[in-house]
Amino acid sequence: MNRGQAILLGIGIFALGGIGYALFQANGLEGFSAGIATSAVLTVLVLGWTSSYLLRALTGKMTYMQQRREYREAYDSLTNEQLQAKFDALSPEEQERLLRETGQLADDPSPP
Structure with missing residues (x-):
């Protein structure tokens, strides 16, 4: 969130408070009672938003974390597919040599 968005959010919360105050007054609450009710509603909304943020x-x-996770999974999948295609293009002898070099294939024990 940039500075402009934060300012707009603050103005929106103040506007929501004013609208809430007018609604409470229209429904029969007067003066301080409407102000206290509006403050209580706004406090509950802000605490709910904050707790949802902390939970996430x-x-x-x-x-951001979800996007990174999805990007990493897609990158790993693509990389594995490319590596598998290159490995499959090798001759069987080259595949065996590569597997031995990486330790994926044990050397055949020689007869004594």
């Missing part, structure tokens, strides 16, 4: 942060389900 603690569980790792934030947008």
Whole structure:
């Protein structure tokens, strides 16, 4: 969130408070009672938003983290497919040599 968006969010919350105050007054609450009710509603909304943010942060389900996870999975999948295609293009002897070099294939024991 950039500075402009934060300012707009603050103005929106103030506007929501004013609208809430007018609605409470229209429904019969007067003066301080309407102000207290509006403050209570806004406090509950802000605490709910904050707690949902903390929950997403603690569980790792934030947008950026989710995007990174999905990007990494797609990158790994593509890389594995490309490596498999290159490996399949090698001759059987080259495949066997490569597997031995990487330790994926044990050397055949020589008869004594």
